[in-house]
Amino acid sequence: MPQVKVAVVGAGVIGFSSAVCIAESLPNAAVTIIAEKFSPDTTSDGAAGIFFAAEFHEIPVERQRRWFKDSFNHLLQIAHSAQAPHAGVMLSSGCQIFKQEPAVKRPFWADLVIGQGDMSPSELQRFPEHGFGQVFTTLKCECSRYLPWLQHRFIKAGGVVEQRHVSSLNELCGFDLIVNCSGLGSKALADDSAVFPVRGQVLKVSAPWIQHFIRDSDGKTYIYPGIESVTVGGTRQEHDWRLDIDEQDTTGILERCKKLEPSLENAVVLSKWVGLRPSRKCPRVERGVMKTKGKNIPVVHNYGHGGWGVTLAWGCAVDTLGLVTQSLRDIRPVAKL
Ligand SMILES: Cc1cc2nc3c(=O)[nH]c(=O)nc-3n(C[C@H](O)[C@H](O)[C@H](O)COP(=O)(O)OP(=O)(O)OC[C@H]3O[C@@H](n4cnc5c(N)ncnc54)[C@H](O)[C@@H]3O)c2cc1C
Numbered sequence: 309m310p311q312v313k314v315a316v317v318g319a320g321v322i323g324f325s326s327a328v329c330i331a332e333s334l335p336n337a338a339v340t341i342i343a344e345k346f347s348p349d350t351t352s353d354g355a356a357g358i359f360f361a362a363e364f365h366e367i368p369v370e371r372q373r374r375w376f377k378d379s380f381n382h383l384l385q386i387a388h389s390a391q392a393p394h395a396g397v398m399l400s401s402g403c404q405i406f407k408q409e410p411a412v413k414r415p416f417w418a419d420l421v422i423g424q425g426d427m428s429p430s431e432l433q434r435f436p437e438h439g440f441g442q443v444f445t446t447l448k449c450e451c452s453r454y455l456p457w458l459q460h461r462f463i464k465a466g467g468v469v470e471q472r473h474v475s476s477l478n479e480l481c482g483f484d485l486i487v488n489c490s491g492l493g494s495k496a497l498a499d500d501s502a503v504f505p506v507r508g509q510v511l512k513v514s515a516p517w518i519q520h521f522i523r524d525s526d527g528k529t530y531i532y533p534g535i536e537s538v539t540v541g542g543t544r545q546e547h548d549w550r551l552d553i554d555e556q557d558t559t560g561i562l563e564r565c566k567k568l569e570p571s572l573e574n575a576v577v578l579s580k581w582v583g584l585r586p587s588r589k590c591p592r593v594e595r596g597v598m599k600t601k602g603k604n605i606p607v608v609h610n611y612g613h614g615g616w617g618v619t620l621a622w623g624c625a626v627d628t629l630g631l632v633t634q635s636l637r638d639i640r641p642v643a644k645l
């Protein structure tokens with residue numbers, strides 16, 4: 309019989325990863341995921357889902373390496389299994405190109421992906437405006453498949469799913485512990501003014517001959533072949549809440565991407581999409597407490613992953629599980645978890 313009631317707010321890649329980790333690891337926790345939007349309507353659903361990350365300067369790099377490594381190794385196992393197409397996970401090889409050689413040539417995750425190395429001058433000839441590049445094989449996780457797959461796993465582990473808007477975490481005072489994975493919603497739910505949107509527009513095109521990804525290091529031009537289509541992007545517009553398609557952005561994306569991959573001239577545009585990255589100076593993965601109706605309810609926050617939520621989701625979920633376990637030990641020291 310479950311002894312502790314846990315609410316996870318948010319059904320994007322951060323919420324579902326956390327909920328699955330908790331439900332599968334703590335058999336005595338009854339876990340309910342509560343969210344306004346589920347797949348296919350979350351921000352996570354539209355992400356290209358490439359495993360890549362920028363460094364957050366306020367978080368120890370070792371912690372970020374652990375997030376990346378835990379995520380990468382977990383999804384690599386899925387990529388090498390028969391579950392891969394169902395989960396939307398695949399290996400993806402390609403290059404990141406730079407106008408000039410960067411000051412930091414090796415990102416913190418360089419040795420955690422596969423076969424990272426510098427491009428040779430002859431490989432770079434394809435990109436006359438770029439003077440430096442790196443090739444590597446990483447993962448791509450398409451959340452429009454991954455989220456339903458995680459939901460299935462969550463329900464199999466005894467999890468319960470509830471669709472509704474939460475106006476305040478106080479509404480959840482019937483639970484013993486709350487895990488807040490509400491992304492941009494944390495601006496209101498956690499009263500966190502540091503959370504802001506970074507608007508991103510991408511297109512999905514049909515171009516099955518494109519097999520390798522290309523990313524300009526400015527983060528605004530990328531071509532990511534996926535399971536059924538190629539994602540081309542993008543934009544990074546800070547504090548921009550517009551969710552409608554901007555046709556000027558569409559034109560700019562196609563022009564920039566065709567400069568890197570001229571054969572896109574023959575691609576057919578299948579769809580256009582805008583998402584708001586739940587951004588913050590750095591993600592918040594930490595314990596807090598909510599005082600309500602004379603009770604202290606532990607809250608574990610896991611939000612604010614900006615443009616890297618798919619990449620960091622499993623690693624942050626493992627950290628979240630650790631924080632949940634510590635919090636439950638504080639409130640139920642003798643209970644079996
Ligand atoms: C164009 C674009 C491309 C991207 N590409 C990549 C990529 O290639 N690789 C990568 O790693 N990342 C990428 N990202 C970033 C990634 O999409 C995000 O970091 C990730 O989706 C964040 O996940 P999340 O679960 O925190 O948020 P979301 O997916 O936004 O989920 C938030 C959840 O919280 C719920 N919620 C919020 N407020 C409330 C409330 N008050 N009541 C109830 N429910 C609430 C929502 O309904 C939703 O279920 C991209 C983003 C964009 C926009």
Ligand SMILES: O=C(O)CCC(=O)C(=O)O
Nearest residue numbers: 356508523527530542615
């Ligand atoms: O930046 C990238 O290369 C991948 C896409 C992404 O993470 C984003 O647009 O947020």
